[in-house]
Structures are given as structure tokens and as C-alpha cells.
Amino acid sequence: MPSKELELYLHIPFCVRKCDYCDFLSMPANEELRRHYVDCLMEEIKQKAALCREYQVTSVFFGGGTPSILPGVQIWELMEVLRSCFQICEDAEVTVECNPGTLTRQKLIYYKMAGVNRLSIGLQSANNQELQRLGRIHTYEEFLDSFGQARAMGFKNINVDLMSALPGQKQEDWINTLNKVLAVRPEHISAYSLMVEEGTPFYERYGEDERRREQGEPPLYLPSEEMEREMYLSTQELMRNKGYIRYEISNYAFPGRECRHNIGYWKLTPYLGLGLGSSSFLEEVRFSNTKDLKTYLSGENFSQEDCAYVFLDKRQRMEEFMFLGLRMMEGISRSVFQQMFGIKLEAVYGNVLEQLQQQGLLKQQEGRVALTEAGISVSNYVLSEFLLL
């Protein structure tokens, strides 16, 4: 009986239209190309499954792009292939990312048939003007429609993605969005602060403003750092009042509805990425597939040849255990650290822990170490201290 846990990530790199802030690997594509891609993906699944005979799959995540752009039947086909190639646990979490405007009743039926038990809907804002500015293809009303249909089809575990600190956004705008979404009571909410990423239209528009803000100057379009932090704090408060637990820097859920898949990333659970540009972490090695669609579709070599394989030595695994694990509000466990690395946490990080605790950025209790509220705000600084350079 295989005992090691494995998570599967399947990347669907297609969108109706790329959003202006998005730097994920995605592009528009016609039906024929999408079919071709899904065929290649199935081929890759068959090939790579051989690497994972000793694992049992606890989570499957269809991410993108927009996985819901595919005909429902293709998600079903992919799940069928996965089931035939991998040992998938009966209670595995199976998530599909969807965008309002692409979700239909028919697709939801296929998802049900395929065993999908979790939906992640990208809403970002409940304000149509803001949606337009973000370059989204849908309205808030279309979201309500999609959400209603999903509920009607019996989906009991739904996440909604939201984005704060948008250009021109005021505190009350954000509260408004939150309240509207809380009213439909999704089980899970991911609430991110906007990141202005290089190579996006947003970077051209707001990159300069972002640099101003980083220098501590007042930005012209983006909310100030103080405003951004206020939005973050009010999110936490509002959510808590409605029964959501913040379990990671940007993730909130009803108890027991935390996203198992993502928690896996933060706890160094092995995962296999399938599809264009996807990343994997298997047997202490991080590697990723080619980002070039043509190469991928040629089917000759799914994996990237150049920078592909990075073996993590013990030092790097300890670092990642810390800087990923501390993203979670429960933090990391001393005993798990000792169990995984055969050395006491104090022996490696004693000085860092003491210093960060003194600065009020970390707290230690009941055998665990976690970020404080102040530590969250400057978490990059805190986490960088755990690198053993």
C-alpha cells in the first residue's frame, strides 16, 4: 500500500482574455488548440505517473489560466486518465478554478461526474467599474449567477478570490466588496493585495507608482501603504465576525474548509505539476515544465531542459520549511521540524527566533512559532531572516 502523500497540479494556460494585472502563464486559444493541449496533457500524465508509483494522491487542482474555459467533458476525461494512472484517495480534494462568464450548468454537471468537490471562483471585486479597470470579462451579477448555479448543483465547498488595494480603491469600496461576498457565504475566501507584476499592462500603468510607494513616497494611484494595511486589517476583522478563520496571510475559511492543496505547498508536501510551465517538488527536487507552448505541444520533452532540476539540500529544505510554513497563522511546529531534520529548531535558528521575537514580529507558544500581526505586515523581512546564507 503506497503511503507517501502527493498532490497534483494541472495547468490550463488558456483564458478568454488576459487580465491587465495577470502575470500567470496564460493566453487566448481556439477550440482546436485547446483540444490538442488536453491530449498532450493526458500523454504527460501517463508518462509521469511512472515516477509516482509509491504515492497516493490527496489533492488535485486544476489551475490556470481559466480551467473552466475547457468543455466540461475534458475535465472529466482528464480526471478519468488521472484515476487510471494514479492512486487517488477517495476523500481527495479536487478543485477547479473557474471564472464567472465561463461557467455553465452543463460544465458543472461534468465536474460533478468527474468527482470535483471544490470550486474556486475568481471574482476579484464586486464593483463592476473596478472589474472593468482590472480587464476582467465578467460582471458581479454574472458571478452571482455562477455561484447560485454551483450551489444548486450541490457544490458545498467554494472559494472566492478577491483583490484589495486596487488603483483608486477606497477603504469603503473594499468593505463593500467584502460585504457583498460574505452575504453569499462561500466556505473559503482568498483576499489578496494587488501585486503590480513586471510585464503586465498594470506594470506600465502603475509600476512607477509602485516604486514611489516602495520608497515611502505617497503614491498617485495606488492606495498608500497605510491604507493598504488598513484594508488588510479590516478584512481580518470582518471575516472573523462572520466566522471565518484566517489560516494564512491571505486565506480565510470556515473551520475545516481550509484549502488542503495549498496547505500542502506550505508544508513541503510533494507535488507533481502537469501541463505547460507547471512546477513540481518531488524527492527533494524542484523542477518545472517548459513554458513554451510549441515545445510542450510537440510532446517530445515536457520538462524544461535548462534550469529544470534543483535538488534541495537539507539546509534549503530547512529554509523552505520556515519561510513557507510561517505563512500559515498556526506557524510551524518545533517537533515536526525536529522530526524532519533531526535537529532542534533552536540549534539552527535560536538567534533569529530570539531577535525576531524581541522585535515583536514572531510569537512562540505551545511548541509552535508563528508570525505576529506586525510580523505579517513585514513578512518578507521576517522570512528572509530564515535563509542560512
Add this chain to the structure above:
Amino acid sequence: MAVIDQSKIRNFCIIAHIDHGKSTLADRIIEKTGLLTSREMQAQVLDNMELERERGITIKAQTVRIVYKARNGEEYIFNLIDTPGHVDFNYEVSRSLAACDGAILVVDAAQGIEAQTLANVYLALDHDLDVLPVINKIDLPSAEPERVIEEIEDVIGLEAQEAPQISAKTGLNIEEVLEQIVEKIPAPGGSPDHPLQALIFDSLYDSYKGVIIFCRVKEGTVKTGTSIRMMATGAVSEVVEVGYFGAGQFIPCEELTAGMVGYITASLKNVRDTQVGDTVTDANRPCSEPLPGYKKVNPMVYCGMYPADGAKYPDLRDALEKLQLNDAALQFEPETSIALGFGFRCGFLGLLHLEIIQERLEREYNLDLVTTAPGVIYKVHKTNGEVIELTNPSNLPDPAEIEYMEEPVVNAEIMVTSEFIGAIMDLCQERRGTYISMEYMEETRALLKYELPLNEIIYDFFDALKSRSRGYASFDYEMKGYTRSELVKLDILINKEEVDALSFIVHSGTAYERGRKMCEKLKEEIPRHLFEIPIQAAVGSKVIARETVKAMRKDVLAKCYGGDISRKRKLLEKQKEGKKRMRQIGNVEIPQKAFMSVLKLDEK
């Protein structure tokens, strides 16, 4: 090798204003005398540079012996001695000149005489050299050789009608130059039978041969086995090898006799024993007195140099010691700074010298350095009558103990075209200059004379001069002496803590302005911390300027999933790496470049 006829030797150098074609002419002479074909020369030069890099030494390839067959059918030996071209190295130039019997003065046919042309000619005339003017770049469309000849005659008073009109670039009329060297530059004097008297004009350290002395034998003979003594330093040693300079090579020979230029290697391990300007003599049969003109060179500009990585302190010391082997003017002594740890207070001839040393330490010795603001030597007259020579601002006594202070001033000569006279006078005024005189060299050009405090010109005066004259002004200076001045120590406080490495001495009239600019600059350089950081400039206990680095409110990555982890790692590594390159003052991390950015206050 046959005995060399002294009358067939010509020892000379080439002097010129920067960019008037000194090196090109030197190359051309070497090429024309058939030492190397032009192709070989290219290769040779490149090889040398590689060697320089490999060994971490500078081989002064331009000191070279060449053989020229003149039109009269006789073969002549030319020793071409290179001279450093910058005002910082005036003493080195003067020693090189002392090794020569004549000088070729190169003047640009378009630009005519410049400030350095004058300075170099006067220096050459001081050494009783016969100066042979050459008009270069006559191939330029803007060349006006007639005007330049007139200028040379009027301004310098040198007969120039017969000056060869050449293009070193194209090789035009180079032979004329060679013939005139034979005709107009005198053969050296001296007798091979007199007691040895040789002038050291350069030396370098070679890890195989030890110290190599470059010298001009004025009297007597030196050969392998001669027991020699340096008259100023007193060092005694036995000669291992003598020889002359081929193209980038040392070629051993039997002996060096009066009138010859060559090298001596002896079992000396310390170049400090062989100071430029010192006289080498025979220990067993010494000459009665040393050659004139030797002086211990004294640095004029000081700064602190610290290894960026404190563990590299011994490496820095070794590197400085090695550099000092080839550079007697470089001085250093250990010092410590609260901000920067262990380092050295180093003395230089000028800012260019400082920059060269800094660059060589970084390039050849792979050291990452933090340099503090350069300063000059101030004389502090204490109330108890004691006089301190202050090179490090941190050592300034308590103001109550100071009677008054003096700072060094220089006589500056600035050559400028008439349209920029106003702008340059403004500049000198801003730098606390005292106007001395202005002479028109011709209708469109004038020579401005100012007395300027040295500490006003060591930072960026040259750059400012160039930018305000669109590159047309040229500049030269010499030390004049000390003058009493209202000086104060400007301290910088970061998060209420004084940072010793940022303190400097400044004239009280400019303290406010400097302090304000320092604070502004430091605000740009210091990254935000978790708390607010006040940056203050203070004179004594009085704060005269303040800026604030705001607290960092937010530094958080909103999301981090499977595909983001490698990128996230890089981001955190960069952050940590950046921190490693910082200096901790109290609980503030200051980037190393902040210490140097204060050198460039006028850049915007």
C-alpha cells in the same frame, strides 16, 4: 654587447597636455625605429596588459630603449622615459624628467597651449632639459599650425619655426622628429670611472625578481655583484642583475654605465627601500653626495579605506603593502571606526591617485572597499600651543582646546576660452577662491589664476570645471601653503547615533549647505526600516539639517503557491544578500555605498 658610445645615447621624455597625443607619438617612435612592426606592437601591448593583470603589477611599458639609424648613417640609442600625465604625480614627473637630457613637447595643432602644457614645460625647463616642440594632429581640419607656432614662441618663449609638423596618428613626418632628437637633444655626460651615482625614477616589485629599480646612471658603472646603497633610505644590497628595457621586457646586459638608462635588481624585498628620487651609489666606493631634488613625497589627500567584509582586513593590508612597493607616495596606517570596523587611513597625492589605488585594490586584489570622504591635512593650533596635523576628522580635539585652524591652499591656473570666463569665475567664487589675476593668452583664451582651498577642489572641482566650460577649460595647481580659516567639524547622526565615518571638516560658511545635501543623499541611500530613522547633520551640539527615512509599513508577498516558491526564494535571498552588504550602526543598517555617495553631493 659592444661598449656603447656615450655620444650616441639620447635620453628623453615626451610631455604634453592630456589628449594632445603623447602616447600615440611614443608608439609611433617605437614603430618607426623598427623595434616592432605595427602588428607586433598591438600584440605586445596586449600581452603586457595580460601580464599586468596576472601579476597584479604595472609594467611601465613606455620606458623603452630603441635603436635608430639616423640619416648620417650612425646608430643611436634612444631611451624614451614615460612620465605620468597628471598633476597629482608632479613629483614623479619631476624625477622622470631628471633622468632625461631633453624633452619632446607635443602641442595639439588645433587646441594650442593648455594649462598642463605650460606646467610641464616649466617643469622641464627647471630641470635644464632642452625642449623640442612638435606640432601634432596637423591632419585635423581645424589644425592651425602657424597660430600654434606663434603661440609657443609668444607664451613659452621657445623657438618653434623648425618644429616638426606631424600627425602621430597617420605617421606623417615622424622621421623629422627622430632626426631632431639626434640633432637637438644633447648626449648625456658623466664618466663611467667616477663613483656610482644613479637616480631612481621608478621601481616595481616583481614576485620573482624582487624589487626592480628603474634608474638613470649619472656617473660611474654598475654591474652584477656591485654592492649598492640607497643614499636616502640607507638600504644596502648586492646587484643580482642589470639590464635595459626592451618592448615590455627586461633585457639583461653586462653593465650600466654613465649616461645609460636601465634597471637594477638586487635582493631587496621591500620597495620602501627604493624611493623614487633617491640616489643609488656603490657601497664600497660611494659618491660624495646624492643627486639633488630628492624629497620624501607627502600625501595631500587622506581618506579611510575599509574592507566591506571585515574578515578581509589582512588581505587589504597585504594589498596596500604590495601597491606601496610600486608607489612610494602611497601611505597608510591602521585605524578603526565605530561604523566601519578595522581599516586604514590612507594618504594620496590627490584624488586621481586615490581613485587609481581604489580601483587597483578592487580589480587586482578583488577587494570590496568602503571609502570615506577624502579630506586634506588641517593644522590645528591648540590653546596650549601644540599644533596637530589632522588627517582624520574624528581626531579633532574638543573645540574648547582649539585656538584656531589652518587649511592648505593651492595656486590654481585655469585656461579657458573667453565665453566661459564668467562661469568659471563663479565656480571659483563658490569654492571660496581668491582671485589673483587674469591674462589673455590670445584674443579668445585667458589664463585665470586663483588661490583655492585644497579641500574645495579634491571632490569634484574638475568635473564641475569641465561641465561649466563644456569641456574647454583646463586646470593645473600647485601647493601654496596654509592659511587660517573658519573650519568646523560636521557630524552626521543616524537615528541619534553619530557615525564617525561620515564626519568631515568643512568651512563654517558652507556647513549648512553641505549638511543639508548630506542628509538628502543619505535619505535616498538608507533603506526603510521597521521604524522611523532621523538623519541629522550637526555642528557641535547644534543640529543644522534633518531628514527622515519613513518607517516601512508593509513588505509582504500576497501569495505564494507551488509555482512561486523558487521565485520567492530568490526574492528573499536578494533581500538577505542586500542586508549582508550593510553596515550596522546602532540598529540601523546602512548600505556601504551610502558612505561613498557623500562624495558626490553635487550630482543630481
